Amino acid sequence: DVVLTQSPLSLPVTLGQPASISCRSSQRLVYSDGNTYLDWFQQRPGQSPRRIIYRVSNRDSGVPDRFSGSGSDTDFTLKISRVEAEDVGVYYCMQGTHWPPITFGQGTRLEIK
Amino acid sequence: EVQLVESGGGLVQPGGSLRLSCAASGFTFSSYWMGWVRQAPGKGLEWVANIKKDGSEKYYVDSVKGRFTISRDNAKNSLYLQMNSLRAEDMALYYCARIDNGATHDYWGQGTLVTVSS
Numbered sequence: 456d457v458v459l460t461q462s463p464l465s466l467p468v469t470l471g472q473p474a475s476i477s478c479r480s481s482q483r484l485v486y487s488d489g490n491t492y493l494d495w496f497q498q499r500p501g502q503s504p505r506r507i508i509y510r511v512s513n514r515d516s517g518v519p520d521r522f523s524g525s526g527s528d529t530d531f532t533l534k535i536s537r538v539e540a541e542d543v544g545v546y547y548c549m550q551g552t553h554w555p556p557i558t559f560g561q562g563t564r565l566e567i568k
Numbered sequence: 569e570v571q572l573v574e575s576g577g578g579l580v581q582p583g584g585s586l587r588l589s590c591a592a593s594g595f596t597f598s599s600y601w602m603g604w605v606r607q608a609p610g611k612g613l614e615w616v617a618n619i620k621k622d623g624s625e626k627y628y629v630d631s632v633k634g635r636f637t638i639s640r641d642n643a644k645n646s647l648y649l650q651m652n653s654l655r656a657e658d659m660a661l662y663y664c665a666r667i668d669n670g671a672t673h674d675y676w677g678q679g680t681l682v683t684v685s686s
Contacts, residue, residue, distance in 0.1 A: 492670035496613070503663060503676040504605075504613060510670065547613055551671025555627040557603075557615040 457482050457553045461546075461560035467568040474535040476563045478548035483528045485552070492551035495524055495533045498562075499544040508533065535565075543567060570594040570675045572664045577680030584654050588680055590647040590664030598622070598642040601667035604649050606660035607679070614660075617649065618667060632658075651682070659684045 458481040468474045484491045495508035506515050508524035511531060521536040535542055548560040576588040588604070603618040617628045617638040626638050637650040647664055661681050665673035 486670070490670060492672065494672050496673075498613075503678055504673075505676070506672065506674050509668075509672050509674070515674075545612075549613075549673070554615075554671050555618070556629050557618070557671050559613040559615070562612045 456556055457484075457550050457558050459548050459550060459558055459560035461548060461563050464561060464563055466563055466565045468535075468538045468565060469568045470540065471537050474538050474542075474565060476533045476546055476548075476565075478526075478531040478533070478560050480529040480531070480550060482553060484531075484550050485528065491527065493524075493526070493531050494549045494551065496547045496549060497542075497544055498547065499541075502544075504547065538565070538567070540567060570666065572666065572675060572677035574662065574664045574677045574680035577662065577682045579683045579685065580654055581686050582655060582684055584684075585650070585652045586654065586682060588649040588651065588662055588664075588682070590677060592645045592647065592664075592666070595666070597640075597645040601671075602640060602647045603665050603667050603673065604638065604647075605663045605665055605673065605676075606658075606682075607663070608657075608660040611660075616662070618671070619647070654682070654684045656684050658682060 460479045462477045496504040497507045498504045507518045512524045523534050545562045571593045573591045604616040619638045635653045639648045661679040663679045664677040666675040668674045
C-alpha cells in the first residue's frame with residue numbers, strides 16, 4: 456500500500472503569512488497514463504472534506520488563488536501564499552494512482568497563531 | 569448543483585448490521601464511480617469502498633472485506649453500504665463521495681454517523 460506522510464502535522468501560522476504542507480509518498484505517483492493522481496483536501500471545523508487541488512496542481516472551482524499545489528514523483532507540496540482566518544482546518548493529501556487501497560495522509564492541522 | 573445526502577447511520581451493538589444510503593442529485597449518477605470514506609472521531613480520513621458506474625466492479629479496504637458490501641441503484645440515483653458484523657473500530661462518520669477520473673473524490677456528502685457500542 457502507498458503510504459503518504461504529511462509534515463508538519465500541526466501548523467500555527469500568523470494571518471497574512473505563507474504556509475506550506477509537505478506530502479511524501481512511499482511510491483512514485485505517476486500513473487501509466489502520464490498523470491499523477493495526488494489531490495489535496497481541506498476540512499474546516501465541523502464540515503465535510505472539500506477537494507481544493509487535484510492532480511498535483513489544478514485548483515478546484517471557487518478555490519482562492521492563494522492556494523497552490525506542486526511536486527512530482529514522491530514529493531508534493533500545498534502552499535498558501537497568505538493565510539486567512541477561513542483557512543483554519545485540517546488538510547489532507549490523497550493518492551489515487553495505486554489503488555486499491557486509496558490512501559490519505561495523516562492530516563495537517565492549520566491554526567492561527 | 570451536485571448534492572450527496574447520506575442517511576441510515578445510528579447506534580448499533582457490536583456484531584450488528586446497518587445499511588447506509590446516499591441520495592445523489594445534480595449530476596448523471598450512472599456516469600460516475602462512487603465511494604465511501606469514513607472518519608473515526610477525532611481521526612483522519614480512511615477510504616472504505618468504491619463501485620464502478622454500472623456496479624460491475626467493487627473494491628474495499630482490507631479491514632472491511634467480507635463484512636461490508638457496496639452497491640448502487642442507478643435508477644434511483646442511490647448508493648448503499650451494507651455493513652455487517654460491526655466492530656467498535658467501525659465507529660465513524662461515513663461520507664459518500666463522487667469519484668472522477670483517477671479515483672479523485674470531487675464531491676462529498678455531509679456524512680452519517682455510525683456508533684458501535686453495547
